Amino acid sequence: MALTAADGQRLREDKPLVLITTSETGQHITALNTAARGMGFRPGMTLADARAIHPALQVAHADPAGDERALIRLALWCQCYSPFTRADPPDGISLDITGCAHLFGGEAGMMENISKRLSGFGLSARLAIAPTIGTAWGLARHAPDPCHISHPRKLRDDLAPLPIAALRLSPEIRRALEKLGLKRVGDLVDKPRAPLAARFGSQLMRRLDTAMGYEEESFTPLSPPVSHVAECRFVEPIITRKGVEIAVERLTRDLADMLEKAGKGARRVELRLFRIDGWFETVPLATSTATRDPHHLCRLLCERLDRIEQRAGFGFEAARLSAIQIEDKPAQQEDMDGPVHDSGRNDISPLLDRLVNRFGPDRVTRALPCPSHIPERAFRFVSVLEKTGTPDWPAHARTVQDGADFARPLLLLAPPEPIIAIAEAPDSPPARFEWRREPHRVTRAEGPERIAPEWWRTHEDASRTTRDYYRVEDEAGHRFWLFRDGLYERAGNAPRWFIHGIFA
Known part of the structure; x- marks a missing residue:
C-alpha cells in the first residue's frame, strides 16, 4: 500500500501572500495562499500583473532549496508511521505503509492521525491511500475530497474521473492528449493501446499501467530497507533519561532476539526517539564486530544519552531501534558440555566498542599491513570500526623482507x-x-x-x-x-x- 500527502503551509489566510522567483523574463509567482488564490492570482503570473490587481499584495521570495530541505525533514518525521518514506518534490511525501496501518487502528485511523498532527504543525494536507504509488499520487492531488482511501476493486472507478495530470505525465504529453479531447484518465483506459503507444510513446502506457497495478513501480525510500527493527510506543510521553534507558533495554532485547533467530549480528544500529512535537532524535552506534548481545548494545546506547533530557522537548512518544548493517554470526560452543553462546572468552570487541564510544572512532585504531618495503609505509592505521579481514603479519613480514628473517623493533x-x-x-x-x-x-x-x-x-x-x-x-x-x-x-x-x- 502507498500513501501520499501533498502539503502546503497555512500562512495568514486572511491576507493575500505570494512567493516569487526571479528569472531572465522577470519575477513570477510560484506559490500563493488561499486568500491570494481567491483573488484570481495563479502560479506563473508576473508580479507586475499581480501588483496591478492588488497593490497591497504581500510578497516574499521563494527558497526552493529550503523548501526541499523542509520536505525531506517532514518525510523523515513520517517515519514514525512507516520506516519507508520519501520526498516527492515539490510538495509531496510518499510512504509505503504495508503492515503498518493496524498500529493506528487501520487505514482510516492512520490517515486521521496524520492529518490531525500535520494540522497541529500549521500544515494543510491532502491524503490518499491506494494499492499503487501512482493512484495514491493522483488521488492526493486531484480527488474531490481531501482524504481518500482506495481499494483494489475500486481502483479503476477512482482513477477514471481524475484529470490526466494525475498520471504524472510530461506537460507535452498532457497538452497533446487534451487537444484530442482526452482529458480524464477514464478516457484512456478503454482506448486501444497500440495507437496510444505509437503516438505518445512508452511513458503514457507505463504511467497508466503502474497506476492501474498492471506493472510494478519501484519505491526508493530515504533510508535503506531494514529487516530487523524493534519498536515501542509509550502510553505517556517520557522526558527523563531513566525512562529512555528502560525503553532502550527493552528494544535491545527484542532486537537481539530477532538477530539470534536469523543467525545475524549487528555492526551498525540506530536508535530513533520520536518527539510529540513532530521531530525525532537519532542515536547512531557502530561496533567493531557483529554483535547481538543485548546488554552490550544497551550499555553502549545508554552511554550516548547524556543530554537526552535537554533534547526531549515535551517528551518522546515512540522509539525505534534498527539494525542498519548486519552480518552472519552463527552461535558457537567452545566446550563439549558448555552452553551455546555468541562470543569467545578472549574477545576484546566489547572493550574496543566502549573505547570508541568514549573517545571516538578515529582515536581507536588497528594496524593493517601495506605492500611496501619502506618500514613506515609497510602498515597503516584504520578505525577499529572499519570492516577488515584478519591480517597475516608473518606472511607480510616475509614479503616485505624478501623471505629474510630480520627483527623489527617494537x-x-x-x-x-x-x-x-x-x-x-x-x-x-x-x-x-x-x-x-x-x-x-x-x-x-x-x-x-x-x-x-x-x-x-x-x-x-x-x-x-x-x-x-x-x-x-x-x-x-x-x-x-x-x-x-x-x-x-x-x-x-x-x-x-x-x-x-x-x-x-
Missing part, C-alpha cells in the same frame, strides 16, 4: 629522528652515536639490511635514497634500529644517519 619512530654517528669505516655500523643530546657507545651491531627506494612513487614524501639498517646495542643494554640514508659516493653529499625504532 616501537617505530614517526618520523625517523636524525642522529650524529661515527663509524670506523664508511660501510660499517656506527661505533658511537648521539641521540637527543645523549651519547651512546655501541657494543654490538648486526646488519646491514639494505632497503632500496620505491622509484615508482612520484609524490614528494617518497624516499629517493637507499637505506642500510643496523640493529645495535649500547653499553646499557638498550637496543636501537639505525639506518644510514644514502651511500658513500665520490660525488654528492655524505649520507645521514637516523634512528627509526627501539627494541624492547
Whole structure:
C-alpha cells in the first residue's frame, strides 16, 4: 500500500501572500495562499500583473532549496508511521505503509492521525491511500475530497474521473492528449493501446499501467530497507533519561532476539526517539564486530544519552531501534558440555566498542599491513570500526623482507629522528652515536639490511635514497634500529644517519 500527502503551509489566510522567483523574463509567482488564490492570482503570473490587481499584495521570495530541505525533514518525521518514506518534490511525501496501518487502528485511523498532527504543525494536507504509488499520487492531488482511501476493486472507478495530470505525465504529453479531447484518465483506459503507444510513446502506457497495478513501480525510500527493527510506543510521553534507558533495554532485547533467530549480528544500529512535537532524535552506534548481545548494545546506547533530557522537548512518544548493517554470526560452543553462546572468552570487541564510544572512532585504531618495503609505509592505521579481514603479519613480514628473517623493533619512530654517528669505516655500523643530546657507545651491531627506494612513487614524501639498517646495542643494554640514508659516493653529499625504532 502507498500513501501520499501533498502539503502546503497555512500562512495568514486572511491576507493575500505570494512567493516569487526571479528569472531572465522577470519575477513570477510560484506559490500563493488561499486568500491570494481567491483573488484570481495563479502560479506563473508576473508580479507586475499581480501588483496591478492588488497593490497591497504581500510578497516574499521563494527558497526552493529550503523548501526541499523542509520536505525531506517532514518525510523523515513520517517515519514514525512507516520506516519507508520519501520526498516527492515539490510538495509531496510518499510512504509505503504495508503492515503498518493496524498500529493506528487501520487505514482510516492512520490517515486521521496524520492529518490531525500535520494540522497541529500549521500544515494543510491532502491524503490518499491506494494499492499503487501512482493512484495514491493522483488521488492526493486531484480527488474531490481531501482524504481518500482506495481499494483494489475500486481502483479503476477512482482513477477514471481524475484529470490526466494525475498520471504524472510530461506537460507535452498532457497538452497533446487534451487537444484530442482526452482529458480524464477514464478516457484512456478503454482506448486501444497500440495507437496510444505509437503516438505518445512508452511513458503514457507505463504511467497508466503502474497506476492501474498492471506493472510494478519501484519505491526508493530515504533510508535503506531494514529487516530487523524493534519498536515501542509509550502510553505517556517520557522526558527523563531513566525512562529512555528502560525503553532502550527493552528494544535491545527484542532486537537481539530477532538477530539470534536469523543467525545475524549487528555492526551498525540506530536508535530513533520520536518527539510529540513532530521531530525525532537519532542515536547512531557502530561496533567493531557483529554483535547481538543485548546488554552490550544497551550499555553502549545508554552511554550516548547524556543530554537526552535537554533534547526531549515535551517528551518522546515512540522509539525505534534498527539494525542498519548486519552480518552472519552463527552461535558457537567452545566446550563439549558448555552452553551455546555468541562470543569467545578472549574477545576484546566489547572493550574496543566502549573505547570508541568514549573517545571516538578515529582515536581507536588497528594496524593493517601495506605492500611496501619502506618500514613506515609497510602498515597503516584504520578505525577499529572499519570492516577488515584478519591480517597475516608473518606472511607480510616475509614479503616485505624478501623471505629474510630480520627483527623489527617494537616501537617505530614517526618520523625517523636524525642522529650524529661515527663509524670506523664508511660501510660499517656506527661505533658511537648521539641521540637527543645523549651519547651512546655501541657494543654490538648486526646488519646491514639494505632497503632500496620505491622509484615508482612520484609524490614528494617518497624516499629517493637507499637505506642500510643496523640493529645495535649500547653499553646499557638498550637496543636501537639505525639506518644510514644514502651511500658513500665520490660525488654528492655524505649520507645521514637516523634512528627509526627501539627494541624492547
